[in-house]
Amino acid sequence: MINKTVANVDEAISGVDSNMVLMFGGFGLSGIAENCINALSKKNIKNLTCISNNAGVDDFGLGLLLKKRQIKKMISSYVGENDEFERQMLSGELEVELIPQGTLAERCRAGGAGIPAFFTPAGYGTEVQGKKEVRVFNKKKYIMEHALNADFAFVKAWKGDTLGNLIYKGTARNFNPLMAMAGKITVAEVEHLVPAGELDLNQIHTPGIFVQRIFKGSFYEKRIENRTITKA
Amino acid sequence: MINKTVANVDEAISGVDSNMVLMFGGFGLSGIAENCINALSKKNIKNLTCISNNAGVDDFGLGLLLKKRQIKKMISSYVGENDEFERQMLSGELEVELIPQGTLAERCRAGGAGIPAFFTPAGYGTEVQGKKEVRVFNKKKYIMEHALNADFAFVKAWKGDTLGNLIYKGTARNFNPLMAMAGKITVAEVEHLVPAGELDLNQIHTPGIFVQRIFKGSFYEKRIENRTITKA
Amino acid sequence: MALTKNEIAKRIAQELVNNTYVNLGIGIPTLVANHVPSDINVEFQSENGILGMGPFPIEGKEDADLINAGKQTITSLPGAVLFDSAVSFSMIRGNHIHLSVLGAMQVAENGDIANWKIPGKMVKGMGGAMDLVTSSNNIIVAMTHTNRQGQSKLLKRCTLPITGVSCVKKIVTDLAVIEVTSKGFKLTEVAPGVSEDEIINSTDADLTIDKNLKTMVL
Amino acid sequence: MALTKNEIAKRIAQELVNNTYVNLGIGIPTLVANHVPSDINVEFQSENGILGMGPFPIEGKEDADLINAGKQTITSLPGAVLFDSAVSFSMIRGNHIHLSVLGAMQVAENGDIANWKIPGKMVKGMGGAMDLVTSSNNIIVAMTHTNRQGQSKLLKRCTLPITGVSCVKKIVTDLAVIEVTSKGFKLTEVAPGVSEDEIINSTDADLTIDKNLKTMVL
Numbered sequence: 001m002i003n004k005t006v007a008n009v010d011e012a013i014s015g016v017d018s019n020m021v022l023m024f025g026g027f028g029l030s031g032i033a034e035n036c037i038n039a040l041s042k043k044n045i046k047n048l049t050c051i052s053n054n055a056g057v058d059d060f061g062l063g064l065l066l067k068k069r070q071i072k073k074m075i076s077s078y079v080g081e082n083d084e085f086e087r088q089m090l091s092g093e094l095e096v097e098l099i100p101q102g103t104l105a106e107r108c109r110a111g112g113a114g115i116p117a118f119f120t121p122a123g124y125g126t127e128v129q130g131k132k133e134v135r136v137f138n139k140k141k142y143i144m145e146h147a148l149n150a151d152f153a154f155v156k157a158w159k160g161d162t163l164g165n166l167i168y169k170g171t172a173r174n175f176n177p178l179m180a181m182a183g184k185i186t187v188a189e190v191e192h193l194v195p196a197g198e199l200d201l202n203q204i205h206t207p208g209i210f211v212q213r214i215f216k217g218s219f220y221e222k223r224i225e226n227r228t229i230t231k232a
Numbered sequence: 233m234i235n236k237t238v239a240n241v242d243e244a245i246s247g248v249d250s251n252m253v254l255m256f257g258g259f260g261l262s263g264i265a266e267n268c269i270n271a272l273s274k275k276n277i278k279n280l281t282c283i284s285n286n287a288g289v290d291d292f293g294l295g296l297l298l299k300k301r302q303i304k305k306m307i308s309s310y311v312g313e314n315d316e317f318e319r320q321m322l323s324g325e326l327e328v329e330l331i332p333q334g335t336l337a338e339r340c341r342a343g344g345a346g347i348p349a350f351f352t353p354a355g356y357g358t359e360v361q362g363k364k365e366v367r368v369f370n371k372k373k374y375i376m377e378h379a380l381n382a383d384f385a386f387v388k389a390w391k392g393d394t395l396g397n398l399i400y401k402g403t404a405r406n407f408n409p410l411m412a413m414a415g416k417i418t419v420a421e422v423e424h425l426v427p428a429g430e431l432d433l434n435q436i437h438t439p440g441i442f443v444q445r446i447f448k449g450s451f452y453e454k455r456i457e458n459r460t461i462t463k464a
Numbered sequence: 465m466a467l468t469k470n471e472i473a474k475r476i477a478q479e480l481v482n483n484t485y486v487n488l489g490i491g492i493p494t495l496v497a498n499h500v501p502s503d504i505n506v507e508f509q510s511e512n513g514i515l516g517m518g519p520f521p522i523e524g525k526e527d528a529d530l531i532n533a534g535k536q537t538i539t540s541l542p543g544a545v546l547f548d549s550a551v552s553f554s555m556i557r558g559n560h561i562h563l564s565v566l567g568a569m570q571v572a573e574n575g576d577i578a579n580w581k582i583p584g585k586m587v588k589g590m591g592g593a594m595d596l597v598t599s600s601n602n603i604i605v606a607m608t609h610t611n612r613q614g615q616s617k618l619l620k621r622c623t624l625p626i627t628g629v630s631c632v633k634k635i636v637t638d639l640a641v642i643e644v645t646s647k648g649f650k651l652t653e654v655a656p657g658v659s660e661d662e663i664i665n666s667t668d669a670d671l672t673i674d675k676n677l678k679t680m681v682l
Numbered sequence: 683m684a685l686t687k688n689e690i691a692k693r694i695a696q697e698l699v700n701n702t703y704v705n706l707g708i709g710i711p712t713l714v715a716n717h718v719p720s721d722i723n724v725e726f727q728s729e730n731g732i733l734g735m736g737p738f739p740i741e742g743k744e745d746a747d748l749i750n751a752g753k754q755t756i757t758s759l760p761g762a763v764l765f766d767s768a769v770s771f772s773m774i775r776g777n778h779i780h781l782s783v784l785g786a787m788q789v790a791e792n793g794d795i796a797n798w799k800i801p802g803k804m805v806k807g808m809g810g811a812m813d814l815v816t817s818s819n820n821i822i823v824a825m826t827h828t829n830r831q832g833q834s835k836l837l838k839r840c841t842l843p844i845t846g847v848s849c850v851k852k853i854v855t856d857l858a859v860i861e862v863t864s865k866g867f868k869l870t871e872v873a874p875g876v877s878e879d880e881i882i883n884s885t886d887a888d889l890t891i892d893k894n895l896k897t898m899v900l
Contacts, residue, residue, distance in 0.1 A: 001761060002701045002723045027512040027549070028535040030528055053549070080588035089587065098587070101511065102553030102595030106347070109550045113768075114775025114817060115338070116369035118350035120557065121598035125629035127581075128594060137348035137378075146369075158529075163725075163734075163761040169434065170529035170546060171513045177548045181772060197760025202401065203435045205548070207733055207763040209703050209725070209778045222528035228520040228536040233543060234483045234505045259730040259767070260753040262746060285767070312806035321805065330805070333729065334771030334813030341768045345550075346557025346599060352775065353816035357847035359799075360812060390747075395507075395516075395543040402747035402764060403731045409766045413554060429542025437766070439515055439545040441485050441507070441560045454746035460738040460754040 001196055004164040004214045009039040012187045012215050016152055018045045019072075023108065023150040023179040024052035024062060028225050031172030032061050033154040035189045035217040040154075041065050047072040051148060053104060053175055055079045060223050069093070075148070077101035081225070099128060103145050105178055110147035112181020112210065117146045153183025156217070157206070160190035161197070164211030165204045173205060180210045189217040233428055236396040236446045241271040244419045244445050248384055250277045251304075255340065255382040255411040256284035256294060260457050263404030264293050265386040267421050267449040272386075273297050279304040283380060285336060285407050287311045292455050301325070307380070309333035313457070331360060335377050337410055343379035344413020344442065351376055385415025388449070389438065392422035393429070396443030397436045405437060412442045421449040465657045466638040467680075472606050474499040474682050475653075476565055476636050479604060480506050484562040485555070487511060487596060490534040492606040493565035507543075509561055511552050511592040516544025533592065553592070557599045564600040566593060568607045568632075570622045573648035573669045575632045577605065578624035590627060597628030609637035609666045616668035618642065618649060639663050641680065647672060653680045683875045684856040685898075690824050692717045692900050693871075694783055694854050697822060698724050702780040703773070705729060705814060708752040710824040711783035725761075727779055729770050729810040734762025751810065771810070775817045782818040784811060786825045786850075788840045791866035791887045793850040795823065796842035808845060815846030827855035827884045834886035836860065836867060857881050859898065865890060871898045 006012045013036055016022070022040075026032030037056075041064035048071050055074055056062035065071050066084050073095040079085050088094035099107075100122040110118055119142035123129055133144040155176040158169035166188055168176055180186045188206075193216040196208075238244050245268055248254070254272075258264030269288075273296035280303050287306055288295035297303050298316050305327040311317050320326035331339075332354040342350055351374035355361055365376040387408040390401035398420055400408055412418045420438075425448040428440075467475070473495035480486065480500060487509045488494050497508055497519070508517040510532040517532060518539035526537040540546075555561055570578040577597055580590040597603055610616055618635065635642045640663045641653035651663060652674040664671060685693070691713035698704065698718060705727045706712050715726055715737070726735040728750040735750060736757035744755040758764075773779055788796040795815055798808040815821055828834055836853065853860045858881045859871035868890040869881060874897055882889060 002725060027533075028531065030512075030531050030535070076589060078589035078591040086587075090584075096587075098589045100590055100594035101549065101592040102557055105549035105553050106345075109772075110350070112776050112778075113338075113772035114777060115350050115352060116372075116374055117367075118342070118347050120347060120595075122557065122595040124598060126594060126627060127625050128590075135349075140348075142348055161761060165761065165763050167434075170527060171510070171531055172529040173546060173548050174513050175549050178550050181776065181778075201734070201758055201762045202399075202764050204763045204765075207765055207769070207773070208761070209727075209733055209773055224526060224528045224531075224537060225535040226531070226537070227526055228538075229523045229526065230520040232522045234507060259751075260749065262730075262749050262753070308807060310807035310809040318805075322802075328805070330807045332808055332812035333767065333810040334775055337767035337771050341554075344558050344560075345554035346559060352813075354775065354813040356816060358812060358845060359843050360808075393543060397543065397545050402745060403728070403749055404747040405764060405766050406731050407767050410768050413558065413560075433516070433540055433544045434546050436545045436547075439547055439551070439555070440543070441509075441515055441555055456744060456746045456749075456755060457753040458749070458755070459744055460756075461741045461744065462738040464740045 003162050004211055005162050006213045006215050008215060009035045012036060012213050013039050016040060016045060019047045020151040021049045023153040023183055024050060025155040025174065025176030025179045026052065027174035028054050029061050029223050031156050031174050031176055033156040033189050034220055036154040036187060037061060037064060041068055046070045049073045051075040051150060053077050053101060055082050055085045057082055058084050075099065077104050105175060107145055107148040108175065108178040108182045111149040115147060117144050119144050148182060150183050153179040153186040155180045155186060155188050157188055157190045159192045159194065159199065160188055160214050161194050161199050163196040164188060164208030164214050165199055166206035166211065167199060167203060168205050177206045180206045185212045186210055188214045190214065191217065191220060235394050236440065236443055237394050238445045238447050240447060241267045244268060244447050245271050248272065248277060251279045252383040253281045255385040255415055256282060257387040257406065257408030257411045258284065259406035260286055261293050261455050263388050263406050263408055265388040265421050266452055268386040268419060269293060269296060273300055278302045281305045283307040283382060285309050285333060287314050287317045289314055290316050307331065309336050337407060339377055339380040340407065340410040340414045343381040347379060349376055349378045380414060382415050385411040385418040387412045387418060387420050389420055389422045391424045391426065391431065392420055392446050393426050393431050395428040396420060396440030396446050397431055398438035398443065399431060399435060400437050409438045412438045417444045418442055420446045422446065423449065423452060467655050470495055471682055472636055472638060475680055476604060476606055477501065480504050485509055485560060487561050487564045489566040491567040493567060494534060496565055509555060511556065513547050513549060513552050514540060514544060516541045553595050556595050559599060559601060561600050563602045563604065564596045565604045565606055566596060568605045570617050570619055570624050571605055571632050571635055572619050572622045575630040575644040576622050576626045577628050577632050578622040578626045580627050581625045583625065593627050597631040603631050603633055605632050605635045607637055609639040616666055618667045618669055620669045639666060650674055651677060653678050655680055685873050688713055689900055690854055690856060693898055694822060694824055695719065698722050703727055703778060705779050705782045707784040709785040711785060712752060714783055727773060729774065731765050731767060731770050732758060732762060734759045771813050774813050777817060777819060779818050781820045781822065782814045783822045783824055784814065786823045788835050788837055788842050789823055789850050789853055790837050790840045793848040793862040794840050794844045795846055795850050796840040796844045798845050799843045801843065811845050815849040821849050821851055823850050823853045825855055827857040834884055836885045836887055838887045857884060868892055869895060871896050873898055
């Protein structure tokens with residue numbers, strides 16, 4: 001049986017180099033590949049293009065790579081709540097491409113699905129439109145968007161098996177299944193790694209074919225960005 | 233709580249009329265909406281455009297509608313194994329649009345996802361290309377395909393809840409989740425109907441938002457088209 | 465007197481239609497969930513991947529793996545369902561979501577909305593707003609009538625970069641309910657104790673006064 | 683002597699690469715699964731929605747809800763996964779499937795393939811074949827060298843409507859293994875007991891003879 005297991009995070013990120021395009025799953029701090037991000041922030045690589053819905057916070061998530069100036073360009077939909085990010089962007093040190101969240105999701109899926117381009121209404125008539133092709137279908141205006149792919153995609157799942165099959169938990173699923181499809185090499189870190197055959201084949205969110213490397217993360221801080229409670 | 237339950241198949245198919253565009257989930261005879269198809273074949277409607285990967289067999293599945301000449305046009309990827317179909321097609325009584333299976337799946341998904349058109353390599357340079365727009369991305373040639381939608385989509389799931397959330401079984405999933413997205417009115421028939429809240433929210437294949445009507449089918453023949461066994 | 469944020473949310477809750485799916489944006493819109501009339505069934509979507517969103521958890525039950533688009537910890541209701549971001553925006557772009565309630569920095573009389581960027585000052589990104597405003601058939605804006613500098617947020621033309629073109633159908637502010645029509649803004653309701661003149665003075669665009677102008681009932 | 687269908691499948695099984703994902707078409711290609719070398723790990727996809735397809739079930743265990751693209755009852759192996767048709771063809775179009783083995787009615791020397799239609803006679807449809815042939819980096823055709831009328835299925839140009847353009851990389855027939863190169867067909871292996879001349883006579887296109895021409899080892 002095919003076995004995608006790697007021994008540890010270092011093996012998981014081996015081959016990642018400067019100037020590469022990297023994708024990171026997660027929404028805010030939820031469902032991010034904490035182990036991979038930490039290890040990448042310690043690696044001597046720079047000029048990265050990072051595709052991620054958000055950019056972490058100052059001392060967690062992609063904020064760690066920002067602080068070390070490893071990122072040349074961010075492609076995201078929302079980058080608030082990160083002072084260092086704002087500073088680098090306003091000073092021009094960091095290149096930022098902001099795109100609508102649904103467009104980001106669909107572009108990653110398209111990249112994984114062999115669809116080079118598609119039309120979406122999101123962004124029509126706004127700065128996002130830029131020089132993109134505009135087209136009318138059924139009297140509504142759409143812009144053409146291209147697929148996104150990455151040299152490496154880093155995703156985080158709740159459970160995974162040695163074949164790379166993944167199950168996410170809660171809303172930590174978000175962009176992970178889409179970026180898993182779009183990475184030339186997709187690295188999955190999981191909380192629970194089980195032998196192939198232990199997961200119910202009818203309940204797998206990401207088929208293992210999309211995953212090249214898998215390992216059990218050694219820690220999960222799972223920081224909560226905005227703790228809100230109902231008073232009992 | 234929103235309740236999509238209808239009492240029976242007659243209520244489920246109410247409003248279906250002549251000249252409408254209908255989608256039917258299923259691959260071969262696996263995962264087809266047996267109860268709805270049977271009831272539609274008894275209804276006085278004709279000139280239907282049916283979108284379905286296959287066209288059933290002579291006395292089962294969409295073959296029932298064909299036999300009664302209710303179908304004006306079929307949009308499918310594979311229509312073998314059906315003598316009546318072949319006869320009507322060759323005599324010109326039935327209009328047939330054959331499209332690649334992946335394109336069919338993607339066009340239905342696009343219809344449900346608000347993507348009016350996309351590019352695919354499938355069919356480039358073949359009869360399928362026809363007058364479709366050709367475009368080169370990364371030195372590869374693609375053709376533009378449009379979204380498909382339907383007045384009614386008929387899907388069949390294994391389990392469903394009163395909110396319309398669906399779980400399929402085995403390879404009976406196939407086109408069902410995609411057509412569920414693309415129907416103006418999506419009718420789901422299920423083997424097991426449970427109250428909302430009984431299904432695991434992390435294991436649902438079709439979110440109930442895509443389903444307008446749901447009911448428990450009163451019978452499932454589940455005919456096997458090609459019984460193959462390994463001799464013990 | 466001008467409405468509180470909660471009162472704006474309460475007024476918007478009157479717009480909810482039975483058996484529909486609704487997306488609530490960050491800020492005032494989120495509060496709408498607290499005011500759903502008892503005879504109305506709606507399901508709330510959060511675009512990061514849940515339908516059937518419930519209230520905030522009780523203390524100790526917060527789960528980092530269960531948040532809304534505002535990154536707040538939430539709970540799920542019976543019948544809820546989880547999905548990825550591509551499926552989530554399929555619901556949105558595909559018009560399966562019936563109503564979106566969003567905050568805004570500016571709304572123009574043609575229905576343009578600006579709520580994602582102040583050039584040179586604030587660039588947080590549009591998140592899912594551009595998908596939401598181009599997709600739902602019903603876009604309601606919840607906002608204060610004027611900004612902190614006292615400037616009208618209802619304008620002839622947006623001066624900030626827009627989020628979407630001609631998409632807003634209705635605006636509920638702390639002063640009024642205003643419909644966006646083919647002829648521009650139409651004032652349909654005033655907040656209790658707020659005069660027509662105060663609304664006119666706070667609005668940098670023309671207003672048609674509805675012949676059935678009412679005072680809001682909260 | 684010409685190979686049997688099973689022998690064609692056995693020869694194709696030698697093309698399997700360790701740790702890869704493979705799609706087998708209907709007919710001879712399906713038989714390849716019976717000849718996987720013991721030191722090779724491959725996962726078989728069936729485009730109707732399963733990866734990790736296993737052998738046919740034993741009698742009494744057939745399940746109408748578990749079939750392959752040929753509508754045959756199948757089983758699943760440990761580690762298998764189920765998915766919908768859009769995800770399935772994402773695997774195919776997205777080049778996640780490494781090898782596709784298909785049957786064909788005709789293959790041209792430029793790699794064109796025809797396997798879905800005989801105008802006026804047989805119109806069953808292309809199924810997933812058009813997606814498969816434009817997508818996988820490695821397309822191998824399994825077929826008899828000639829049709830029932832004795833006509834060559836290897837041609838300068840396909841006369842039947844094609845399924846895909848310049849996509850076939852290799853052809854394994856009952857007589858030979860032939861590679862499709864930028865200069866046309868190259869004969870690399872002959873079936874045991876089959877002469878070069880017999881292959882040349884059965885091929886309606888030019889053939890380059892590989893300087894290392896071998897007899898197939900089965």
